[in-house]
Amino acid sequence: MKFVIDWGHGGSDPGAVGNGLREKDLTMKIGKMIGDMLGEYEGVQVIYTRTSDCYLSLEERAEIANKACADFFLSVHINAGGGTGFESYIYNGNVSAKTIACQNVIHGEIMRAIGNVKDRGKKRANYAVLRLTNMPAILTENLFIDNANDAAKLKSDQFLQQIAYGHVIGLEKAFGLKKKGGQITVQKDTVKDDITGHWAEESIRKAIKTGIIKGHSDGRFGPDEPVTRAQLAVILDRLGLLK
Template identity: 30%
Template sequence: MIYRLVFISLLFIIGLTPQGMAQADDDKFVVVLDAGHGGGDPGNLGNGYKEKNIALKVVLEVGKALEDNPDIKVIYTRKTDVFLELHERADIANKADADLFVSVHCNSHHTQASGTETFVLGAANTARNFAVAKKENEVIFLEDNYEKNYAGFDPSSPESTIAIGIEQEIYVEQSIVLARKIEDNFVKNAKRKSRGLKQASLLVIRNTYMPSVLVELGFLTNNQEGPYLNSKRGQQNMAVAIEKAIISYKNELDQNIGDSFLQAAEDIKQHTPLPQRETRIIEDVTFKVQIAASSRKLEPKPYNFNGLDDVSREQVNNLYKYYYGATSDYNEIKNRKLRAAKVGYDSCFIVAFKDGVQISVDDALKSTSN
């Protein structure tokens, strides 16, 4: 069962943009802010507070600050106390061709646990992270057509969460950059305790085609943290921290410094030696590594592809395919494939072309080699 779910997810990501996708074609940087829960779904009710109300107030504060920036366009999944299905929240972001998706929530626990957490999507769940994912995902049972909308997804099933993680893996690196900035600002600016950056399989960011995070502002069940988050001062402090993180993320992207986005990739290139292979030239054949395919047209620049240079783009009908490298040396392209995988493109693969026409790699290797 688990392999079938993984296979279905791998098929799905063919239509997504690559992990390094940074900005939409729109001149403005589009941020979608999502206040968790709403309407008949109050979220958690720790200490008598309503998660849906606190999340909305913080989101509106973040949006108000961001709207002062003429280069940023803010879109809200909700601005009032209404219920939205989880897939609708992602749809809003995708239709807006957004650059970031930020979902805001409040935590709960049966103990006096405290602290902020910012989640990116991933399959490597600890027991605690899986519990958070299960709690946030169970809201689908309030939806009329949840079986149709989520293809039989079961919030209690580890197999389902593994499949979700694979779908969003292409955005993890940039999501992590933003998540780290948010948690750092919670500590430095809002003077809050941070529980760190986490990975969990969260439905609300499963189908977003951009870097996405889910922010847990703190625990309403904590006797100190709950009242703080329910206060206007607390909400403003948390909003400022999130807003500053988004601005910092955008500024780094605009400057193309790449310190956050590309450093990991550069470290891998410089400190992880690739295998030394003998040259294996296949005459009249060009090998490439396909790293992504998408309906979206992206500039083949390093900042869009986790620092990879020598990226090319080819349009096939309504789909854009993105390739890393181009060489007749089969051993060299195998090294390129390893490098692409090390910077995040785990599902990349080698393709071969002869006279401009794609052929199978097996057929290419049957050609005469020097």
């Protein structure tokens, strides 16, 4: 499975700018996070259209994917122009059923992952990278750089991780990806707070999956909260250590 991840803009083309942020930097950060997370899956090859701050035409970006005979093309962007929220695009001409299915599932997973953000909808447009690529292709516009609230979110690496995580879970579902080495995958919505990237993430996921440590009644896991003596007793009991 070959996925091309396209970091929108770059080099002499900063993309949209606002609130001290440049689109080309954010697309690089998010795109790299997505690629790193995809590295945890079996049989997935990640191809980047650019790996540094350089300029690439839209045609060159599509050509990289076409030459690689990629299975999927993802272009990551940040919006601008006076709005707020998330939207995704596929080509507004003929597209495969797979393209539409991918947009549905990826868009949905991103919205779930980023929480309280306006859903601007699943859209279609005549964008060059979508038109010129021979495989299912999607372009995501991840919040507005010129909106103060959106920009504040985009300044948080934790939030960028959530954006990336949504893309990856969407791809996992759309392409039936499996994690390497039989790792236990627990869907993010098992707990409300984002534990992706936490130093103890794997252990936390196992603790939730096995029921040894459960989340709070409001759905949070609270990975960095202390354990009380009563909670420890319950955990030891669940482990079968209290006869």
